Amino acid sequence: MTEMMKAVRLHEFGGPEVLRxxxxxxxxxxxGEVLVRVHAASLNxxxxxxRDGYRALPPEWRPSLDFPLILGTDISGVVAAIGANVPDFSIGDEVFSMVRFPHDLMIGSNAxxxxxxxxxxxxxxxxxxxxHIRAAGAPMSLLTAWQFLVEPGHDAPNPFQDFDHAPIALEGKTVLVNGAGGGVGHLAVQVAKWKGAHVIAxxxxxxxxxxxxxxxxxxxxxxxxxAETIAQDVDLVIDAVGGSGMQRFLSVIRKNGALYLVNPIGFSGHxxxxxxGITVSTAQVRSNGAQLSEAGRLLDDGTIRVVIDSEYPLSDASAAHQRASGGGIQGKIVLVAR
Structure with a gap:
């Protein structure tokens, strides 16, 4: 007999109300897999x-999917079962992860x-x-900041450009973080500061x-x-907002500086x-347990903190998505399963 669980599933595309x-x-x-009993999962x-069916993409790029789907990538919980060839984890271990991203980008990673x-x-x-709540809030946002600013951690082809993203050394540099209150932004501020940068938020x-x-x-x-009327002679701008007008930051960057775009769609300033003489670069964040472990040491000692905007029970995921759609988020929104 198939064992069952509770989950938030999608049977059709639409607004927050379609989440069941x-x-x-x-x-x-x-x-090579581990079953995790989820204590918390965060929104990204x-x-x-x-959930919206990727309506912002051109029609030919939108996936054709089989419903139902389970959304989400970021989790924190406890190991409940272990498959073959898993030497480094045991039942009962407390763990966190960004699950199968971007491999399951178009179908959901079941978090x-x-x-x-x-x-x-x-x-x-x-x-x-x-x-678990703060651990669940970390993975995608922290790995994004880490892979942009510290180390990509992989050699997969870059889907957004024909060259590899290569982080610049930040010691003694001036870094401007646009969208510093959001999930990626508030962690990028801390990673840049940890690496020795002067940070403008x-x-x-x-x-x-x-x-x-x-x-x-x-x-x-x-x-x-x-910001572009105040800041000047910046070595690096990391834009965690996206949308139109990203090229306005080029005017504040010194020659041989860089502009990193977390969401490059719509940038027109090449x-x-x-x-x-400015390098514009972007990257696709990828799951990486080793990097999470490395960054986790900074979470453990308080060097980097995850700010929580709000918490919702897993059963009320639709309300959490409604909050996410409202904007003005400070840090991360988390679903609590336990």
Missing amino acids: YEEAPRPVVGT PPDLYL YAEYVKVPVSDLAIKPAGID VASGKHETVVRDLGADAFIDYTRQA EEATRR
């Missing part, structure tokens, strides 16, 4: 895009559930110094106290002043960047 909390088959681990932008199976290469021991004024507490040296409230 219901019975679903419990996954069975295979070789790809969850919203998939909004009581149980999820995780490839051992995606898994890391949860830092003892933080709880750009966000709405309500985030200033938190972002300065996380280590930002300067703060620009974009609702009062345009010719200007070449003229100014």
Whole structure:
């Protein structure tokens, strides 16, 4: 008999209201996999895009999927079962992970559930110094900041450009983080600071106290002043917002500096960047248990902190998605399964 669990499933594309909390088959681990009993899972932008059917993409790029789907990639929980060829984990271990991303980008990685199976290469021991809620909030956002600013951690082809992303050395450099109050942004501020940079944070004024507490040296409230009219001679801008107008930051970057785009779709400033001698680069974040383990040491000792915007029970995932769609998020939104 198939064992069952509770999960949040998608039977059609649409708004937050299409998410259903219901019975679903419990996954069975295979070789090189671990079954995790989920204590918490966090929301990320790809969850919203998939729920909506990737309507922002050109029609020919949209996936043709078989329903039902289970959304989500980021989890923290406890190992409940282990498949063959898994030497480094034991039942009862507390772990966290970004699950099978971007491999399951278009179909969901099944994190909004009581149980999820995780490839051992995606898994890391949860830092003892933080709880499951903060651990669940870390993986995608922290790995994005890490792979942009510290080490890509893989040699997979870059889907966005014909050259590999190569982080610049940050010691003594000036780094501007646009979207510093959000999931990726508040972690990018801390990673850049840890690497020795002088950090300018750009966000709405309500985030200033938190972002300065996380280590930002300067703060620009974009609702009062345009960042590109204030900042100057910046070595690196990392834009964690996306959308139109990303090229406006080229004017604040010094020659031989760089602009990193977390979401490059819509950027139209490549010719200007070449003229100014600025490198524009982006990357696709990828699951990496070894990097999570390395970054986890900084979570463990408090060097890097995960800010939680809000918590919702797994059964109320639709409300969590409604909150995510409302904007103005400070840090991460987390679903609590236990």
